[in-house]
Amino acid sequence: MAKLAIIGGTGLTSLKGLAIIRREVMHTPYGEPSAPLVFGEMAGREVMFLPRHGAGHTIPPHKVNYRANLWALKESGAEKVIAVNAVGGIRADMTPGRLVIPDQIIDYTWSRINTYFEEGLTSVTHIDFTDPYCESLRADMLGCAAEIELDVIAGGTYAATQGPRLETAAEIDRLERDGCDLVGMTGMPEAALARELELCYACVAVVANMGAGRGDGAITMEMIERHLSSGLADVRRLLEQVVPRLA
Numbered sequence: 001m002a003k004l005a006i007i008g009g010t011g012l013t014s015l016k017g018l019a020i021i022r023r024e025v026m027h028t029p030y031g032e033p034s035a036p037l038v039f040g041e042m043a044g045r046e047v048m049f050l051p052r053h054g055a056g057h058t059i060p061p062h063k064v065n066y067r068a069n070l071w072a073l074k075e076s077g078a079e080k081v082i083a084v085n086a087v088g089g090i091r092a093d094m095t096p097g098r099l100v101i102p103d104q105i106i107d108y109t110w111s112r113i114n115t116y117f118e119e120g121l122t123s124v125t126h127i128d129f130t131d132p133y134c135e136s137l138r139a140d141m142l143g144c145a146a147e148i149e150l151d152v153i154a155g156g157t158y159a160a161t162q163g164p165r166l167e168t169a170a171e172i173d174r175l176e177r178d179g180c181d182l183v184g185m186t187g188m189p190e191a192a193l194a195r196e197l198e199l200c201y202a203c204v205a206v207v208a209n210m211g212a213g214r215g216d217g218a219i220t221m222e223m224i225e226r227h228l229s230s231g232l233a234d235v236r237r238l239l240e241q242v243v244p245r246l247a
């Protein structure tokens with residue numbers, strides 16, 4: 001059985017149902033991770049947990065030290081990583097509160113450090129990223145969702161935007177023309193760094209709002225938080241099913 005780690009996103013700074021055994025402050029060659037790693041037990045299995053935005057949700061998407069976070073998980077023995085990400089829905093059926101397990105990414109972020117392969121190389125390295133998520137982990141998550149009759153959307157293209165501002169209505173239209181179905185600020189470079197470290201990485205996205213211009217009026221943090229809480233209850237149900245299968 002593989003060692004499993006969960007990266008929590010907005011609204012998921014702690015994991016209900018995780019009995020904490022210990023916390024470890026990690027140091028990596030790339031700096032400090034967002035928070036101490038939490039080692040605990042869920043459904044009787046060992047799991048690691050890391051809140052992407054810090055324990056107090058203070059680190060914005062463009063300031064997350066993605067390299068340190070994934071390095072710390074790898075260093076601690078993680079083999080599989082489930083990332084939880086809050087997103088805006090672009091496709092009409094990606095409505096607030098729904099869960100999506102995307103299968104593709106388009107990266108619109110800039111100036112984020114997005115590789116481990118930049119210094120001290122013996123040769124230039126290009127990872128294959130045709131399928132950016134670990135297909136076996138996606139299949140396991142979808143299988144577990146079906147077992148508990150949880151309605152998740154299988155597949156979709158995740159647009160990773162720079163943030164921290166939300167998009168304009170025209171930007172959302174452009175993302176849709178590009179073929180994107182959902183939009184978030186934290187999917188990259190996390191997924192690519194996970195691949196560089198040969199971690200089996202997949203995402204469960206929680207739709208917090210319709211993309212800009214697709215809902216009624218302005219997008220507020222209050223709206224995002226309200227929708228996230230119902231979606232995150234479903235994420236917890238899914239994780240409780242997935243963890244005993246994988247960890």
Ligand code: HPA
Binds near residue numbers: 086166185211
């Ligand atoms: N856009 C980008 N990131 C997001 C959104 C959004 O509408 N909602 C939650 N994260």
